[in-house]
Each structure stands twice: as structure tokens, then as C-alpha cells.
Amino acid sequence: MKTNLYPARGRLYLKNKKYKEPTVCPECGLVFTGGKWKRLEEKPEGEVNMELCPACRCIRDKYFAGVLRINSDLVRTKNEEIKNLIRNEEEKTQRVNPLRRVGKIEEDVEKGKMVIYTTFEHLAARIGKALARAYKGELEIKYKAGVKAVRVWWKR
Ligand SMILES: [Zn+2]
Structure with a gap:
């Protein structure tokens, strides 16, 4: 898609x-x-x-401001924990503005891949930072110049 x-x-x-x-x-x-x-x-x-x-x-x-790609065994071993972390970050930002949300999550659990699409660019970045705080790993955040959009990668 x-x-x-x-x-x-x-x-x-x-x-x-x-x-x-x-x-x-x-x-x-x-x-x-x-x-x-x-x-x-x-x-x-x-x-x-x-x-x-x-x-x-x-x-x-399908116009998402933020895309976060996760590449980690944790998608398989701690799937529920990761989704809770995503929901927590979404809830925090929704208290500020209910339009900020996770629009879609795609995952391939066996391959340890998950892609999170957000309607608000900073939400994808916040989730990436929360993952890095909780589980270390490598985080990369790229804001697209001149556009309110961000792409985030986290792997561990
Ligand atoms: Zn609505």
C-alpha cells in the first residue's frame, strides 16, 4: 500500500x-x-x-505526518509492551490536542518489523525517543526540510 x-x-x-x-x-x-x-x-x-x-x-x-520504522526482535518478544508504550505516548499528546494520533500500525512480527504512522509529526519522534529511552538501541530522526513531516527509524 x-x-x-x-x-x-x-x-x-x-x-x-x-x-x-x-x-x-x-x-x-x-x-x-x-x-x-x-x-x-x-x-x-x-x-x-x-x-x-x-x-x-x-x-x-493516508497523508501521515510521521512515519516510524522499528526493526527489532522486541516486536516479537515484547509486542504488547511496545504497543503500550506507543499508546502511552499517544495518550499524552492527545491531552494537548486530540487530533494528534497514531493512524495506523503495520507489523511483521516474525521479521521484527513494525511501522507506525502518525497524524502529527512530533508524535512519531516522541515514540522513537521513548523506545530509545526504554530499550536503548539506535534512533534516527529526519525532519523533512520545509514540510511538517518526519521519518524516524529505531533499531535494536
Ligand atoms: Zn475524526
């Missing part, structure tokens, strides 16, 4: 897009209100506009 790195203009169209208030994302349930996408305990009542939020659009269009 082809996955495009999230282009700068993509970022702009998402940022500048105007949504009616309130708008509810049919996919993840976030609500656009007060100029921001938020996770609300109670959904707005009455007439609401339904439209995909920017994060769900990225996931649908």
Missing part, C-alpha cells in the same frame, strides 16, 4: 478549513466547537453538522 508523507499544503488545507459549529466527526466523535476540535463528554444536541475531522481525513487519505 502506498502511503504519502503528509505534504505542507495538506497541512494548510486542514488548518484553514472552516467548519460549522458544532460539527461532529462521524468517525471518531470529536466535536468542533469554539474554533477547536475537542473530545466532549456530552455530544451537542439538536442539529449538528457531520464532517470528518482533520485527523480522520489524514487517516482516510
Whole structure:
């Protein structure tokens, strides 16, 4: 499957897009209100506009800002632990902005490979750093010049 790195203009169209208030994302349930996408305990009542939020659009269009490639036996031996670490980092960044998330994880457990796609570039970098903190290994982070995109490699 082809996955495009999230282009700068993509970022702009998402940022500048105007949504009616309130708008509810049919996919993840976030609500656009007060100029921001938020996770609300109670959904707005009455007439609401339904439209995909920017994060769900990225996931649908496969425009990911961050790609992290893991190459390690740990994908096989500590799969659950690694996924917990990924979820932890995602939860931390979601408290700041619920649009920042892991869009997709592909893995080949036998070969020790896992690829994590994120809607927010720094999330891929944060997960890479957390892996390196927890398990050492080699971390490489490449920000793409002029574009809000990052590619990260971690191996051990
Ligand atoms: Zn959504």
C-alpha cells in the first residue's frame, strides 16, 4: 500500500478549513466547537453538522505526518509492551490536542518489523525517543526540510 508523507499544503488545507459549529466527526466523535476540535463528554444536541475531522481525513487519505520504522526482535518478544508504550505516548499528546494520533500500525512480527504512522509529526519522534529511552538501541530522526513531516527509524 502506498502511503504519502503528509505534504505542507495538506497541512494548510486542514488548518484553514472552516467548519460549522458544532460539527461532529462521524468517525471518531470529536466535536468542533469554539474554533477547536475537542473530545466532549456530552455530544451537542439538536442539529449538528457531520464532517470528518482533520485527523480522520489524514487517516482516510493516508497523508501521515510521521512515519516510524522499528526493526527489532522486541516486536516479537515484547509486542504488547511496545504497543503500550506507543499508546502511552499517544495518550499524552492527545491531552494537548486530540487530533494528534497514531493512524495506523503495520507489523511483521516474525521479521521484527513494525511501522507506525502518525497524524502529527512530533508524535512519531516522541515514540522513537521513548523506545530509545526504554530499550536503548539506535534512533534516527529526519525532519523533512520545509514540510511538517518526519521519518524516524529505531533499531535494536
Ligand atoms: Zn475524526
